Amino acid sequence: MRLLKTIEEAKAYIKEVKTAGRSVGFVPTMGYLHEGHLQLMKVARRECDTVIISIFVNPIQFGVNEDYDKYPRDLTRDCELAASVGVDAVFAPTAAEMYPSGYATFLEVEGLTEKLCGLSRxxxxxxxxxxxxxxxNIVQPDIAYFGQKDAQQVLVIKKMVADLNMNLTVKTVETVREADGLAMSSRNTYLNKEERQAALVLYKSLQKARDMIRAGERQKSRVIAAMEALIKAEPLARIDYVDILSIPDLRDIEELKGEILIALAVYIGNTRLIDNFMLEV
Amino acid sequence: MRLLKTIEEAKAYIKEVKTAGRSVGFVPTMGYLHEGHLQLMKVARRECDTVIISIFVNPIQFGVNEDYDKYPRDLTRDCELAASVGVDAVFAPTAAEMYPSGYATFLEVEGLTEKLCGLSRxxxxxxxxxxxxxxxNIVQPDIAYFGQKDAQQVLVIKKMVADLNMNLTVKTVETVREADGLAMSSRNTYLNKEERQAALVLYKSLQKARDMIRAGERQKSRVIAAMEALIKAEPLARIDYVDILSIPDLRDIEELKGEILIALAVYIGNTRLIDNFMLEV
Structure with missing residues (x-):
C-alpha cells in the first residue's frame, strides 16, 4: 500500500493509475478508522480497480469552539486497517499542504446547508x-463513497456534484452500528462508560419514530415530540436538533410521506453525536 | 465543426476526444466574437490537438441592472468565425441547461474579488x-485560454485553479486592440460614433501612466491623478475606478515596484468599458 503525503505525489500516482486504464474508487475520511469506514473501503474494493482513501482532519469544517485539536488521530493504525481491506493508497496531507498561506477559494451549496447540522455548525x-x-480534483475518482450516517453531508455533496457537472458518481453506504445499535463514529471514543450507555438514546429514538410511522402516524410534530420525550428522559443527553425533512431537498414537511430523513444531533456529556434513518413512507 | 447544445452531448464528445488521447484546448466566451476571442482560439489551435470553445452569456455574472438582456448575441456568425480559425467544437448551452431549477452551488475566491470590478459589480x-x-468540469481541458483584457478575471481564475487543485493550465493571451488602441470588446458595439471616439480615453490614460512610470514616477497617487485628469477632460466619460495594484495578489501599493496592474473601468455614455496594462517596474 502506498502512503502519499503531498498533492504532487498523489497526482503523479493517480496519473499512473489512469494511464493504465484502471477505475478509481475513493473514500474520503478524517481518519481514526472504524468499521463504518472499512465498510466503505470494502464496497469500493469490490467495485473499482484501484481504491484510494484520504485521511485528513479538515480544519475549515470545524467551528472555533469545536473539537479540531482533540479530534483523534492515529495514522499508523489507520494505514494498517486500510491495508487489511485491500486499499491501494492512502493520501494523508498536512493542513499546510491543503491550505497554503493565502488560500482563498470556497464552495457553497445554498439551501440544503441551512438546515440540521448546517444550523448548529x-x-x-x-x-x-x-x-x-x-x-x-486530486484523486479524480470514478466513484466516491460516503456513509449514510452523515446523511446531510451526502445530500450536499450529491447536489454539488450535480450542480457543478463533476465527472464522478457518489455512492452512499449504509450506516454501520455497534451490536447495540450505536452508529459507529470516531467521536464515540470521547464517551466514558456512562455516556456510552446514554448514547444509545439516539438509536432508540430513531427506532421509536420508525415504529410510530410504520404503525400509521403521519404527523411530523407527534413523531418528533415522542423522540424528544425519550431523549429528555436521559439525564446525560441534551438535544441539539431533532427533525424530519424530505429527501433529497430537505424541505420542511408536516405530513410524512414520500422519502424522508429522520435526523438528530444530541450532546452526550460534551460529545455531539448524530444519527439518522431514511424511510420511504 | 461540431455544435454541442447540451451538457450530455458535450461530455460524450469530450470522452471520445480524451479516449483518442488528444489534448484539449478550451476558450470560454460569451459569444459575439471579435478578433480578441479569435486570437485565443488561434493560440489554442497551435498548442492543442482539439480546440473547444463555449458560447454562453452567463446570467449569474450580471447584476440586476446590468446588460444581460441586451448583451449582443449571434450564434450563426460566431460559429462561422470559430470554424474559420479551425475550432473543432462549439459548446452553446441554454441558461436552463446550465442552471436548472433548484440550482444552488457557487464558488467564491475571497480577497482578489473584493477589488476593482468586484467592488463595482x-x-x-x-x-x-x-x-x-x-x-x-464539462470540457475537461488541458489548457484554458483567457484574454488579458479581463485581467482581474484571469487572476481570480488562476487562484481558483491553484486553490482547488484543478487539473489544467490557465494561459493568458495579450489584449487585441483596434488600430487606434481601443481594446476589443463585444460591448464596443453599444457605442455610437462620438462615444467610440471618446472611448479612446481608456487606452490614452493607460499610455500616460506607462509613460510616467517609464520616466521614473513611482508614486501611485500621482500616476492615478494624471490618469483621472485625462479622463475627466473627456465629457462623455465617467470614471468607475482607476487603480494600480500588485500582481498576482492585487494588494494596495503606494510605491510602484515589482509586477503591477494598472486597471480602469470607465463609463462612456451608458457603456461600461474596462482596460488594463500589466507592467514590470
Missing part, C-alpha cells in the same frame, strides 16, 4: 464541500 | 468562478 458544510472538491 | 466574480468551474 455555521460554515461546516462550506468546509466540507471545499475540501471534498479539492480531494476530488 | 457585487457577485460578478462569484458568477464567473461558478460558470468557469462548470465549464471546466
Amino acid at each position: 455555521p460554515g461546516h458544510f462550506r468546509g466540507v464541500t471545499t475540501v471534498v472538491t479539492k480531494l476530488f | 457585487p457577485g460578478h466574480f462569484r458568477g464567473v468562478t461558478t460558470v468557469v468551474t462548470k465549464l471546466f
Whole structure:
C-alpha cells in the first residue's frame, strides 16, 4: 500500500493509475478508522480497480469552539486497517499542504446547508464541500463513497456534484452500528462508560419514530415530540436538533410521506453525536 | 465543426476526444466574437490537438441592472468565425441547461474579488468562478485560454485553479486592440460614433501612466491623478475606478515596484468599458 503525503505525489500516482486504464474508487475520511469506514473501503474494493482513501482532519469544517485539536488521530493504525481491506493508497496531507498561506477559494451549496447540522455548525458544510472538491480534483475518482450516517453531508455533496457537472458518481453506504445499535463514529471514543450507555438514546429514538410511522402516524410534530420525550428522559443527553425533512431537498414537511430523513444531533456529556434513518413512507 | 447544445452531448464528445488521447484546448466566451476571442482560439489551435470553445452569456455574472438582456448575441456568425480559425467544437448551452431549477452551488475566491470590478459589480466574480468551474468540469481541458483584457478575471481564475487543485493550465493571451488602441470588446458595439471616439480615453490614460512610470514616477497617487485628469477632460466619460495594484495578489501599493496592474473601468455614455496594462517596474 502506498502512503502519499503531498498533492504532487498523489497526482503523479493517480496519473499512473489512469494511464493504465484502471477505475478509481475513493473514500474520503478524517481518519481514526472504524468499521463504518472499512465498510466503505470494502464496497469500493469490490467495485473499482484501484481504491484510494484520504485521511485528513479538515480544519475549515470545524467551528472555533469545536473539537479540531482533540479530534483523534492515529495514522499508523489507520494505514494498517486500510491495508487489511485491500486499499491501494492512502493520501494523508498536512493542513499546510491543503491550505497554503493565502488560500482563498470556497464552495457553497445554498439551501440544503441551512438546515440540521448546517444550523448548529455555521460554515461546516462550506468546509466540507471545499475540501471534498479539492480531494476530488486530486484523486479524480470514478466513484466516491460516503456513509449514510452523515446523511446531510451526502445530500450536499450529491447536489454539488450535480450542480457543478463533476465527472464522478457518489455512492452512499449504509450506516454501520455497534451490536447495540450505536452508529459507529470516531467521536464515540470521547464517551466514558456512562455516556456510552446514554448514547444509545439516539438509536432508540430513531427506532421509536420508525415504529410510530410504520404503525400509521403521519404527523411530523407527534413523531418528533415522542423522540424528544425519550431523549429528555436521559439525564446525560441534551438535544441539539431533532427533525424530519424530505429527501433529497430537505424541505420542511408536516405530513410524512414520500422519502424522508429522520435526523438528530444530541450532546452526550460534551460529545455531539448524530444519527439518522431514511424511510420511504 | 461540431455544435454541442447540451451538457450530455458535450461530455460524450469530450470522452471520445480524451479516449483518442488528444489534448484539449478550451476558450470560454460569451459569444459575439471579435478578433480578441479569435486570437485565443488561434493560440489554442497551435498548442492543442482539439480546440473547444463555449458560447454562453452567463446570467449569474450580471447584476440586476446590468446588460444581460441586451448583451449582443449571434450564434450563426460566431460559429462561422470559430470554424474559420479551425475550432473543432462549439459548446452553446441554454441558461436552463446550465442552471436548472433548484440550482444552488457557487464558488467564491475571497480577497482578489473584493477589488476593482468586484467592488463595482457585487457577485460578478462569484458568477464567473461558478460558470468557469462548470465549464471546466464539462470540457475537461488541458489548457484554458483567457484574454488579458479581463485581467482581474484571469487572476481570480488562476487562484481558483491553484486553490482547488484543478487539473489544467490557465494561459493568458495579450489584449487585441483596434488600430487606434481601443481594446476589443463585444460591448464596443453599444457605442455610437462620438462615444467610440471618446472611448479612446481608456487606452490614452493607460499610455500616460506607462509613460510616467517609464520616466521614473513611482508614486501611485500621482500616476492615478494624471490618469483621472485625462479622463475627466473627456465629457462623455465617467470614471468607475482607476487603480494600480500588485500582481498576482492585487494588494494596495503606494510605491510602484515589482509586477503591477494598472486597471480602469470607465463609463462612456451608458457603456461600461474596462482596460488594463500589466507592467514590470
